[in-house]
Amino acid sequence: MPDLNPPATLPLPGGRCLGADETERHLSLMLEGAPLIQLRLERGSPLHVRLQETNDRPVGPALWAACYWLFTRDPGCQCLVWHLDEHPGEALLSGLLVATAHPNEYACERTLFWQLPQPWLGVSFSGSYPQQMIITDGKRHPRRPIKPRGEVYRRFDARLGAWVSLRTLEIEQDLARFNRWQNSPRVASFWQEEGSLEQHREYLSQLQHDPRVLTLIGCFDDQPFAYFEAYWAKEDRIAPFYPADDYDRGIHMLVGEGQHRGPHKVASWLSALVHYLFLDDPRTQRVVAEPRADNARMIGHLHNQCFHCEKEFDFPHKRAALMILGRERFFDRCSLM
Structure with a gap:
């Protein structure tokens, strides 16, 4: 189980910073102090995540930030199961999410997440x-x-x-x-x-x-x-x-x-x-x-x-x-x- 008293922020390459208000059942993420995404959590193995609000920001980057926060908070977590009402096209194309056998259900696998090159890489050809x-x-x-x-x-x-x-x-x-x-x-x-x-x-x-x-x-x-x-x-x-x-x-x-x-x-x-x-x-x-x-x-x-x-x-x-x-x-x- 993750520690529910984590550091207040998680820095990102490029100078920006993620912050969060996290409880056992809810996670609200902020980017540079501005609301980014709000989630309902169902703890277990795997961890189930339900989207509540994205605060008018692009959904793909907000989903990535939430996955990063949750995987960083709990290095033992291997999979996040997302329940989304809308088709997450960008996240599926990148490999951030993969469709499961259930409607409106998508998985983010740790093994796939860490193979996404950005934002970790600088210029690479x-x-x-x-x-x-x-x-x-x-x-x-x-x-x-x-x-x-x-x-x-x-x-x-x-x-x-x-x-x-x-x-x-x-x-x-x-x-x-x-x-x-x-x-x-x-x-x-x-x-x-x-x-x-x-x-x-x-x-x-x-x-x-x-x-x-x-x-x-x-x-x-x-x-x-x-x-x-x-x-x-x-x-x-x-x-x-x-x-x-x-x-x-x-x-x-x-x-x-x-x-x-x-x-x-x-x-x-x-x-x-x-x-x-x-x-x-x-x-x-x-x-x-x-x-x-x-x-x-x-x-x-x-x-x-x-x-x-x-x-x-x-x-x-x-x-x-x-x-x-x-x-x-x-x-x-x-x-x-």
């Missing part, structure tokens, strides 16, 4: 990018879209009470912190990329011009704390070690700021990173990682986010654990809030 197969260094793979610039993902983590966001790395802006992070003994023991500013400038410049890799900075409340590399597995050195699909993505991860370590922080940023990659292109069916096989802590964090260890294998520079998370498993067990 991958989802609509056409497929053309090409060959690079003897590897046949889809042509990759132009890499984005700027913020690519933003979501308020209600558990932490903080924004988690991802933006692309900008060399002039991020070189000094990248250098500091890579030269810290804790990071260097796993990444083995210690070096000077110029060496790291060259490293990042090469990746910037590599269509296979997207370099990202992770932020909590807009403060950088981590560096991630998201790569297309089909063109990567990992491809010979498992049957990589055309749109599999892989991740390398580095937390540079010590105050943002800990299981609760990892759960936030790791789920956000995987969520972003699955949203960025709906054809992506798996996210993979290959931490060092003796990195028990990171492997444990990956297990906690529903990755499984397929096997161990040998790169030239390390023995690695092949960790895999499928799209269906991620969204079926999705605990985002």
Whole structure:
């Protein structure tokens, strides 16, 4: 059951904020203090929701806001059953709602809700990018879209009470912190990329011009704390070690700021990173990682986010654990809030 004394507001990307007056049987949502939607609730599994009033606002966005509020309030809730007198065309077209076998009854499934890309994504071209197969260094793979610039993902983590966001790395802006992070003994023991500013400038410049890799900075409340590399597995050195699909993505991860370590922080940023990659292109069916096989802590964090260890294998520079998370498993067990 949800806590009926939640935080008074739930921030949305773009600066707006949801507020609510919620009781056991009623929910009134406000957007920026203005009435948005009023609902009658019938608690149970599933939770039944009856629309009472939408206050002259577009119904589709109001239904989305109510689903977001209810799923965020109760991460154990897997389905909302809506009773609507009018046909919710926009919500059905988007996948927010699906029709049930009963007249005027529609379901919102958590597994579908979190696959809707907006408002979490920034500018993204991958989802609509056409497929053309090409060959690079003897590897046949889809042509990759132009890499984005700027913020690519933003979501308020209600558990932490903080924004988690991802933006692309900008060399002039991020070189000094990248250098500091890579030269810290804790990071260097796993990444083995210690070096000077110029060496790291060259490293990042090469990746910037590599269509296979997207370099990202992770932020909590807009403060950088981590560096991630998201790569297309089909063109990567990992491809010979498992049957990589055309749109599999892989991740390398580095937390540079010590105050943002800990299981609760990892759960936030790791789920956000995987969520972003699955949203960025709906054809992506798996996210993979290959931490060092003796990195028990990171492997444990990956297990906690529903990755499984397929096997161990040998790169030239390390023995690695092949960790895999499928799209269906991620969204079926999705605990985002």
